[in-house]
Amino acid sequence: MKNKDGSTLMIVMAVFVLFAVLAAALSVLFFVNLRTRINEIEERALYIELENDVYGFLNEFNPENEVPGYIEVPGYIVEIENVDDNYQINYQIIFTNSDNQKIRAEILVSFPNGNYQILSWRKG
Amino acid sequence: MMKGKKGFTLTEVLVSVAIAGILVVAVATVFIRYHRLENRYAVKENILTEIENIYEIFTGSPVDFETNLSDYYQREIEFSEVETHLFETHLYYDGDFRKLSDSETGNYLLLAYSQEENLYSLKITPHHRGEIIKFTESEFLREIRVGGNNEE
Numbered sequence: 001m002k003n004k005d006g007s008t009l010m011i012v013m014a015v016f017v018l019f020a021v022l023a024a025a026l027s028v029l030f031f032v033n034l035r036t037r038i039n040e041i042e043e044r045a046l047y048i049e050l051e052n053d054v055y056g057f058l059n060e061f062n063p064e065n066e067v068p069g070y071i072e073v074p075g076y077i078v079e080i081e082n083v084d085d086n087y088q089i090n091y092q093i094i095f096t097n098s099d100n101q102k103i104r105a106e107i108l109v110s111f112p113n114g115n116y117q118i119l120s121w122r123k124g
Numbered sequence: 125m126m127k128g129k130k131g132f133t134l135t136e137v138l139v140s141v142a143i144a145g146i147l148v149v150a151v152a153t154v155f156i157r158y159h160r161l162e163n164r165y166a167v168k169e170n171i172l173t174e175i176e177n178i179y180e181i182f183t184g185s186p187v188d189f190e191t192n193l194s195d196y197y198q199r200e201i202e203f204s205e206v207e208t209h210l211f212e213t214h215l216y217y218d219g220d221f222r223k224l225s226d227s228e229t230g231n232y233l234l235l236a237y238s239q240e241e242n243l244y245s246l247k248i249t250p251h252h253r254g255e256i257i258k259f260t261e262s263e264f265l266r267e268i269r270v271g272g273n274n275e276e
Contacts, residue, residue, distance in 0.1 A: 045259030115271030
């Protein structure tokens, strides 16, 4: 359809299409941003859960019965290593979420008097 | 005066306005939905921040948890004994969980704190608008056996 002065409806339509494309692009950007936030929330929650489970694990941990290596804990891969610092044997315990390996903590623990003492805690 | 020689016909204008209207409604709907979702996730982020802070206080010294919690919030937080060795309190928050509320609201953290021998535990159950908010499959429950240095 062409107007008598030469302007066409196509120009108007093109502006609308451009507007629609921009709106769609902005929507995608928003929802990608939301998705990232949802993932961050999920990871933070999983990390709190991991911390709770690490303390639960340490409450039951008996250094006399544990040998270095991987052990099975529901929901986690747990790796235990002995670390000899000349004075005592410490344990490096790496806790990794089985489903999301970004959720991970490396802790160094000693057991003076049978009670655990966390010497260091590294996240991720 | 124009006599139909310039500009658009009435049909063209009506079609354009209709298309513009549809686009504006579509875009507005997307933005409103986005805004609502953003608020919802902001609330979840604030809840997690509170839970992280409370667990940090608990982990630092499970024995002095009640005192340290009151110091942190700079107000008296009272726990009531619901069973033997089990104490509970509600921390009420404003609508988006940014700060504690002076009155009871549907937004609160239910803290269940217990101590048996040298085992201290703290369960935190978040509620938003009276409903429990679940973040993971399991509950937020931390149990600490005292006798060591638990600083992270």
